[in-house]
Amino acid sequence: MATKKTRKTNLSKDDLMPLYRRMLLIRRFEEKAGQLYGMGLIGGFCHLYIGQEAVVVGLEAVAEEGDKRVTSYRDHGHMLACGMDANGVMAELTGRSGGYSKGKGGSMHMFSKEKHFYGGHGIVGAQVPIGAGLAFSDKYKGNTNVTFTYFGDGAANQGQVYETFNMAALWDLPVIFVIENNQYAMGTSQQRSTSSAEIYERGQAFGIPGEAVDGMDVLAVKAAGQTAVNHCRSGQGPYILEIKTYRYRGHSMSDPAKYRTREEVQKVREEKDAIQHVRDLLLTGKHCTEDDLKLVDKEIKAIVNQSAEFAKESPEPAPDELWTDIYANLEA
Amino acid sequence: MAVDILMPALSPTMEEGTLAKWLVAEGDTIKSGDILAEIETDKATMEFEAVDEGIIGKLLVAEGTASVSVNSPIAILLEDGEEVPTIQAKTTVKDPIIAPNKQATELVSALDAPPNESLVDQNLPEGTKFKTQTVREAIREAMSEEMRLDEAVYLIGEEVAEYEGAYKISQGMLDEFGSKRVIDTPITEHGFTGIAVGAAFGGLKPVVEFMTFNFAMQAMDQIINSAAKTLYMSGGQMGAPIVFRGPNGAAARVGAQHSQDYAAWYSHIPGLKVVQPYSAADAKGLLKSAIRDPNPVIFLENEILYGQSFEVPDLADYTVPLGKARVWCEGNDITLVSFGIGMKYTLEAAEQLAEMGVSVEVVDLRSLRPLDTQTVINSVKKTNRCVTIEEGYPVCSIGNYVSSVLMQQAFDYLDAPVINCTGKDVPMPYAANLEKLALVTTEDVMAAAKSVLYR
Structure with missing residues (x-):
């Protein structure tokens, strides 16, 4: 993993604080989700984003209105980062009617048409052609929107990813392929699963430019995101960002994580944590005091606690919801 | 020795074609690889190459002839100094394939029922x-x-x-x-x-x-x-x-x-x-x-x-709703339920049954999901007998589902078990005879129909 942090001194509080708040919201939200899972309020599979917050927060900082995003099942962070309501996300996790999918999608399958969030996809790699298809729709309609298509180092070994690279390059689709390389495809390290050390270099075979980015540095992610967005928005076709990141928690809630040592995780947390990084910048740059940050912590905690309350109180979907939303009706 | 040049098959499903154009004339010397003619299949116009060398002795089929059967002689190739044989090979030009709707029309008239179009397409404007x-x-x-x-x-x-x-x-x-x-x-x-x-x-x-x-x-x-x-x-x-x-x-x-x-x-x-x-x-x-x-x-x-x-x-905007079956012809003795290519065998069987004096109702499902079970149920309530016909495999077939619906919703109306005619439970073989055996056949439908009619 790249370790060099961008230490720009000319950054203002307005640059840093929104990134900090958003990353912190994701982390606290995920911690709460983990807690509710332990209490049996959240069922099934639940994949936490803790550790990877800088990836989606850095990229959302360069998104414009109408830009689209699609990701895998590790999706809670992406939803919060694109502005979806914490209450609706948490209530979906608890399978309640107040959730984004009325409780019918769950952790892995959530959507927001309003925020142009196209899932939440449970099949590893399947969101990649879908993301290119969303980009296809924008190009077809003649607008300048781009689609952020997130997938992991594990999905990067699915054949459909390369089928998509080929067509995206062939047709100059405005899609940013964001490889969130957290180094483990469930329990299999990149070293054991992937022939290339730098996954983004695979784009070269298709003529797709790309770069590796330090995913523990939200400012580096944002800067790389801006390069990618400029490339795509100006009609030059797809771009690959391989963002080197790390997940602190197991693959899912039921993962004993025997494939790596506790020390390895601890070392990343202590030395490279993305939230701590921005916190340090805020303090050393004298943008705020410890007390100011405590206040932010408190506000975030309130949002998260409120979402948990909402998710507990929201009623289960009515039994007849079983039979709705299977087919759309023809509009008159 | 004189050789017949035969009408080639240019696709897996081609049975006949049009000899669009000759690119050689009688008396021309040709060698292997020369383009002899352009042949139109239902998909495309293709060039037809010579395999043997020799002299074109006789063109047996004129340019522009349609419906020339695959494998019928279209020209005679001679060796140097050879004469055109006096007895020419006979060229078979098949009748154009009878369109299935024509069969259906005949069937309907045989049953003295109203034309099928009126049964479902009641919404067609008058004089369409x-x-x-x-x-x-x-x-x-x-x-x-x-x-x-x-x-x-x-x-x-x-x-x-x-x-x-x-x-x-x-x-x-x-x-x-x-x-x-x-x-x-x-x-x-x-x-x-x-x-x-x-x-x-x-x-x-x-x-x-x-x-x-x-x-x-x-x-x-x-x-x-x-x-x-x-x-x-x-x-x-x-x-x-x-x-x-x-x-x-x-x-x-x-x-x-x-x-x-x-x-x-x-x-x-x-x-x-x-x-x-x-x-x-x-x-x-x-x-x-x-x-x-x-x-x-x-x-x-x-x-x-x-x-x-x-x-x-012939309408500017002709649509058919999804989820509605078409009653192809009305009858009182037996309901044949099919869809897609299965209708080919169904209509052939229906015609044979009509000749036996059986009054057949044919339901073309058209839509499989949603499936118009009501039309099938209504039909079976009238005929009390049902055979389903499809090309797919027998296990978990469309016919299986139709049968279960009938058992639950028309049990008391059935005078015989519903029989599902399907493709056979084998991967499709290549050999022509085996392929024929693997598909559902008109004979299968006839046997099933006779069985439920107890005849």
Whole structure:
């Protein structure tokens, strides 16, 4: 993993604080989700984003209105980062009617048409052609929107990813392929699963430019995101960002994580944590005091606690919801 | 020694063709590889090369002759100094294939029932004219009409644009709509299906052509997990208005991997709609409805039916609703339920039964999901006997489902167990005789019908 942090001194509080708040919201939200899972309020599979917050927060900082995003099942962070309501996300996790999918999608399958969030996809790699298809729709309609298509180092070994690279390059689709390389495809390290050390270099075979980015540095992610967005928005076709990141928690809630040592995780947390990084910048740059940050912590905690309350109180979907939303009706 | 040059088969399903043009004349010396003639199949015009060398002694079939049977002599090739044999080989020019709708019309008249069109198409305006059209032309016309109406509709698939369709369905469409809307893909079903599903989420209405549905197996995950389930998983926020179409089922002699009927597979899935038309009118009307439908629709075509002609209402905007069966002909003694190419065997059997004095009701399901069970139930309440006919495998077939519905909702009306005629429970063999045995046959239908009629 790249370790060099961008230490720009000319950054203002307005640059840093929104990134900090958003990353912190994701982390606290995920911690709460983990807690509710332990209490049996959240069922099934639940994949936490803790550790990877800088990836989606850095990229959302360069998104414009109408830009689209699609990701895998590790999706809670992406939803919060694109502005979806914490209450609706948490209530979906608890399978309640107040959730984004009325409780019918769950952790892995959530959507927001309003925020142009196209899932939440449970099949590893399947969101990649879908993301290119969303980009296809924008190009077809003649607008300048781009689609952020997130997938992991594990999905990067699915054949459909390369089928998509080929067509995206062939047709100059405005899609940013964001490889969130957290180094483990469930329990299999990149070293054991992937022939290339730098996954983004695979784009070269298709003529797709790309770069590796330090995913523990939200400012580096944002800067790389801006390069990618400029490339795509100006009609030059797809771009690959391989963002080197790390997940602190197991693959899912039921993962004993025997494939790596506790020390390895601890070392990343202590030395490279993305939230701590921005916190340090805020303090050393004298943008705020410890007390100011405590206040932010408190506000975030309130949002998260409120979402948990909402998710507990929201009623289960009515039994007849079983039979709705299977087919759309023809509009008159 | 004089050799007959025979009419060649230029595709797996070709039985006859048109000798469009001779490129050699009597007396010409030819060598192997010379182009002898241009031959039109129902799909394309192809050049026909010489295999042997010699002198063209006699052209047996004139330019422009249509319906020349495969393997009939079209010219005589002589060796140097040889004379044209006095007894010329006889050329067989078959009668044009009897269009199945003609059979149906005969059947209907034999039963003294009203013409079938009036039974379902009650909405046709009075005085509607009909035009004779192949299934291929009907599908093309349906797509073109919808693309003219709605900019969001586009066609994507392998060889659909510059090649004009592997089965010539999209002939001329690139010229009319341009490369933005008629899009050639690489050979990459999984990928382009996913891209089309994503485009549908993004507000477009793709028509995805699979060269055959056998290849759609590569894309199954995107069809089922992405296209069919997203509306539900998103709590109704977004779905995929998309049509997946292409030939399905056995063609002729293309073996196990290219000959399978997927009707039952797709019909299993909530969130998908599935149609499998038989006639050109239904192909046209159902495809237009499928393109307008906001849900993913599987539109199963059949290569053997592409070239067959039917009467199609000559209307500016002819649609057929999804989910409604067509009562092909009315009768009182037995109900035959089929769809797609199965209708071919069904109508042949119906004709034979009519000659035996049996009053047959034929129901063409057309749509498999939603399935018009009410029409089948109503029919069986009248006839008390039912046989289903399809090309797919027997286990978990459409017929199995129809049978279970009848058992639950028309049990007291049944005078005999429902019999499902299906393709045999084997991978499709290549050998011509075995392939014939593997498919459902008219004889199978007759045997089943006689059995439920206790005759």
